[in-house]
């Protein structure tokens with residue numbers, strides 16, 4: 381079928397593409413729209429104009445702002461990036477006195493509102509979905525959003541082909557990864573590929589929540605509850621030189637903006653699966669290229685393989701291992717299809733301690749097979765850990781369509797709570813041997829004396845919007861609030877994601893990134909007055925020097941502006 385492009389460009393005119401980050405959680409944890417950046421990078425040599433829009437981060441009324449933008453730009457293609465469909469936090473508030481059995485905020489109704497508004501604003505455009513969450517259950521998303529086409533898995537190659545064909549007026553046929561709403565098994569189309577060149581980053585994003593760098597795609601495992609299980613154990617490594625070039629470029633751009641050391645997140649499902657050879661090669665490359673002092677990094681790890689060589693390199697390159705443990709019980713591990721056994725877990729702890737590695741362990745209580753006895757076993761394991769190892773835990777697991785857990789859930793409906801949706805597209809939670817809120821309260825009691833153990837993540841309902849507000853003020857995009865409000869909010873204790881000192885430093889970094897020296901100066905002043913703990917690496921002496929330098933720079937900046945005005949420019 382040939383896709384109609386009314387109002388289409390005349391020959392030679394570039395195709396206009398609007399990539400929209402359809403992600404309301406940007407208000408709570410803003411991350412760069414890395415998937416969309418990868419798509420844009422993949423078509424830099426085509427005759428196309430690609431623009432990335434992140435309405436939930438930069439606009440006070442995201443749907444209206446996105447629609448307005450689409451109306452003005454009249455794009456030929458609108459890409460919707462569905463990185464997440466929900467906040468994934470089963471219990472956000474253990475004490476909530478609502479009748480709700482779980483607290484997951486499902487974003488699909490909001491995303492449907494966004495899609496409808498964009499559809500009205502750009503009725504001629506070809507709509508295309510993609511993204512990590514989309515790719516795990518594409519048919520359900522296309523139906524719900526009433527979009528005809530989507531790309532399943534890595535989007536670089538299919539996106540390129542789609543634009544190429546549209547530009548030449550050819551049909552959108554036989555493009556690997558491109559699926560139709562009517563396709564019966566779109567998961568079969570899953571793509572694993574890389575652009576083959578370092579990702580070009582949008583300059584808007586400060587490293588407030590780290591820069592993602594993908595080194596491999598997919599996963600050779602199939603844990604029962606995991607979205608990635610829907611890939612069917614497929615994976616591919618990125619080319620080493622390209623990964624290292626991307627790291628080097630990211631560091632260089634940050635240095636240009638006055639950030640001496642950047643936080644990176646290796647955006648892989650598990651950095652050390654299916655083997656550690658690739659991860660070791662990446663870390664060795666960091667050392668060889670002299671990048672180790674210029675970055676810190678974090679990645680998800682499976683407890684095994686984790687050799688002494690890998691541990692040494694993690695340490696040498698300033699890494700932090702977030703280990704996907706889930707449970708310490710052999711029976712729960714077996715039923716969850718976890719790719720390790722208890723002895724691997726014990727070996728990992730020993731390795732982490734021996735190499736003094738910064739690490740945290742992620743647990744999920746309530747998985748299939750969880751009983752009073754297995755709960756007690758995992759609780760005992762957690763209690764045996766030293767306080768240097770942080771632990772975060774969830775109570776209950778979201779059942780996603782097509783996963784092995786969905787099959788288990790059909791067999792054991794007595795442990796299900798949430799939406800009445802047999803397809804599991806709307807949030808349904810599996811939690812054994814008791815409802816998740818009860819389990820969350822119980823675990824809080826069990827770990828009350830262990831400050832390094834806490835409930836996992838932050839939900840949309842309880843998450844602070846401080847960093848998003850900082851972006852809006854710093855870019856002037858939607859000053860819904862003043863900089864003083866941002867600083868007050870940052871200094872107020874109770875943010876799950878950061879201590880007040882860290883929050884002040886994070887908003888200061890956003891201002892610095894956007895060269896708003898006036899805002900940096902007032903954040904510095906506030907940090908100097910602040911009596912609590914400062915983040916690692918920041919001292920009052922450094923702040924005083926920065927204040928002096930900023931005083932000079934802002935005066936210079938002001939003089940420059942006055943001079944320009946005087947010359948009538």
Ligand code: B12
Nearest residue numbers: 411415459464465466468510511512531534535590592647
């Ligand atoms: C690293 C990571 C994080 C880091 C991010 C650090 C950073 N600075 O970016 C941290 C820890 C901060 C994080 C936070 C969260 N995360 Co996270 N995260 C990941 C992880 C492992 C990698 C993401 C990534 O960058 N991938 C690499 C990029 C290149 O891939 P991509 O985005 O998929 O894009 C490709 C394709 O999807 C496609 N594509 C993407 N968009 C589009 C659009 C179109 C039009 C087309 C055609 C194609 C296309 O092409 C791209 C290039 O190949 C993914 C799992 C995964 N494998 O993706 C989970 C994942 C995205 N996270 C998830 C979740 C739930 C969250 C949180 C909500 C958790 C929380 N409550 O705090 C937040 C949300 C933050 C936010 N604003 O979105 C879930 C989402 C699923 C769901 N249930 O909705 C995932 C899928 C993990 C999982 N298996 O469950 N996350």
Ligand code: SF4
Nearest residue numbers: 599601602603606649
């Ligand atoms: S090893 Fe990790 S990414 Fe792979 S299926 Fe299991 S939980 Fe998912």
